[in-house]
Amino acid sequence: MSERYPRSESTHVLSQPDVSSDEARAFLIVTELVRDARRGYPLTARTGFRVSPDGRVGRVPEVEAWVWVDPSAEPGFGSIEVLSPAVERLFKLFLPLCFEFAGKRLAIGHLGQSLDGQIATSSGASRYVTGPENLQHVHRLRALCDAVVVGKNTLERDDPQLTTRLVPGRNPVRVVIDPHLRALAERRLFLDGAAPTWVVCSHTASLRAPLPSGVELVRLHAEAERLAPRAILDALAERGQSWVLVEGGGVTVSRFIEARALDRLHLAIAPVILGRGRAGLALPAVDEIAHALRLRATRFELGDDVLFDCRFDGKGSGPPLG
Numbered sequence: 001m002s003e004r005y006p007r008s009e010s011t012h013v014l015s016q017p018d019v020s021s022d023e024a025r026a027f028l029i030v031t032e033l034v035r036d037a038r039r040g041y042p043l044t045a046r047t048g049f050r051v052s053p054d055g056r057v058g059r060v061p062e063v064e065a066w067v068w069v070d071p072s073a074e075p076g077f078g079s080i081e082v083l084s085p086a087v088e089r090l091f092k093l094f095l096p097l098c099f100e101f102a103g104k105r106l107a108i109g110h111l112g113q114s115l116d117g118q119i120a121t122s123s124g125a126s127r128y129v130t131g132p133e134n135l136q137h138v139h140r141l142r143a144l145c146d147a148v149v150v151g152k153n154t155l156e157r158d159d160p161q162l163t164t165r166l167v168p169g170r171n172p173v174r175v176v177i178d179p180h181l182r183a184l185a186e187r188r189l190f191l192d193g194a195a196p197t198w199v200v201c202s203h204t205a206s207l208r209a210p211l212p213s214g215v216e217l218v219r220l221h222a223e224a225e226r227l228a229p230r231a232i233l234d235a236l237a238e239r240g241q242s243w244v245l246v247e248g249g250g251v252t253v254s255r256f257i258e259a260r261a262l263d264r265l266h267l268a269i270a271p272v273i274l275g276r277g278r279a280g281l282a283l284p285a286v287d288e289i290a291h292a293l294r295l296r297a298t299r300f301e302l303g304d305d306v307l308f309d310c311r312f313d314g315k316g317s318g319p320p321l322g
């Protein structure tokens, strides 16, 4: 059930295409391929790409191409030029998603944490645990997904905008999980009109004050105070949001992992030790190493940080957690 409130005209911000570097041009190609994949039109054959000075992505014969993309080859892309590590990283991170999740649903979790597994200090300060490269990576993830999800504590502590202001691209629909409707109405994303903003809450939650204009409630059945992550993703998919970024905090991402509701986890680890703070992943204990959830991961250098791109293959059928 969803309750609609009078919605002010919300805008999806489209920045000017950035063609200032090979990395920026590669992201424009990735953006186009992801958009087509989300709509269910994956690339089916080897195709050449070129980006014009005004940022338009052209499909061209291979002899004229800057890069080619080939869904049936490994690693799925190539060029007659030597591609920079940043360009290679973009293609290696995002092309597999286009090939594997075209026309399907995708849920990606992201956290940026310290060496000692914390995503914020004990007071909740988290800006920024990881470096600028990872921040840009998060904005790119937002631009490539339909919706971005955060938990109520992140909304309260960070007052995030959840926009794509650091990269070219559409702002995602912003989704806050706030089961008891306790979040403060004056948070920026409720007021700025930068993108549709939804609050997922329990079917029994009551509003203490009118929601800001344009904010939509999505009510779901809660059990023992919890909303099932898969039910949240189902509700988003029913509303046309198929590719979802779960951006934190630790409690929210952990619940999605516990429910085996993520396809990928992007975990960025910074060479910093925060001491006791806010935990990143926190899941029920297992007694045996054999019961641990061991993931296939590819590692990427992101400035001083290391990004683990983890796959939850066979989700729902793995060993028990806890």
Ligand SMILES: NC(=O)c1ccc[n+]([C@@H]2O[C@H](COP(=O)([O-])OP(=O)(O)OC[C@H]3O[C@@H](n4cnc5c(N)ncnc54)[C@H](OP(=O)(O)O)[C@@H]3O)[C@@H](O)[C@H]2O)c1
Pocket: 110, 111, 112, 113, 119, 120, 123, 124, 125, 126, 127, 129, 150, 151, 152, 153, 154, 155, 157, 158, 177, 178, 179, 180, 182, 225, 226, 227, 228, 229, 247, 248, 249, 250, 251, 252, 253, 255, 278
């Ligand atoms: N470094 C990073 O990558 C990163 C990213 C995001 C946030 N942060 C930091 O992390 C901290 C906040 O993270 P956090 O782990 O404390 O909290 P959080 O994940 O932001 O929010 C958790 C709360 O959201 C609600 N919630 C989430 N999933 C739910 C579900 N499936 N069912 C019902 N309710 C659900 C619950 O609200 P109720 O309590 O009302 O039940 C829960 O207590 C902040 O300090 C923020 O700055 C860091």
